Amino acid sequence: MWIEKNNKLFRSFEFKDFKEAFAFMTKVALIVEKMNHHPDWSNSYNKVEISLCSHDAGDIVTDKDRELAEKITNLL
Numbered sequence: 539m540w541i542e543k544n545n546k547l548f549r550s551f552e553f554k555d556f557k558e559a560f561a562f563m564t565k566v567a568l569i570v571e572k573m574n575h576h577p578d579w580s581n582s583y584n585k586v587e588i589s590l591c592s593h594d595a596g597d598i599v600t601d602k603d604r605e606l607a608e609k610i611t612n613l614l
Contacts, residue, residue, distance in 0.1 A: 540607050545598045546578075547590040547607050551614075559584050565613050573609075575602055 540549045553559040559581055566588070570576050578589040588610065590603040 540611070542599055545591055547599050547603050549588055549607070549610075551586045551588070553584045553586070556583050559586050562586060562613060566610055569609050569613075570606065573602070573606060575606055577606070 540547045542548075551559070551562065553562060563579070563581060563586055566577070566579075575592075578591075580587050590599070590606055591597050592600040592602055
């Protein structure tokens with residue numbers, strides 16, 4: 539579930555292992571490149587954390603962030 543806090547959408551994902559986490563990040567990377575809307579994210583072994591906000595809109599959550607969050611969720 540995405541949480542909106544401090545002008546960002548945030549979600550943490552946990553996978554079976556690093557390989558699954560990295561495969562997920564690769565799929566996300568293809569989406570964000572197509573949208574030209576890149577997340578702040580981190581990976582540690584089987585965990586991926588993603589934060590979304592629109593820097594060009596003043597670092598706030600916009601419809602573009604919500605659209606990207608939905609596309610990321612649909613990868614699961």
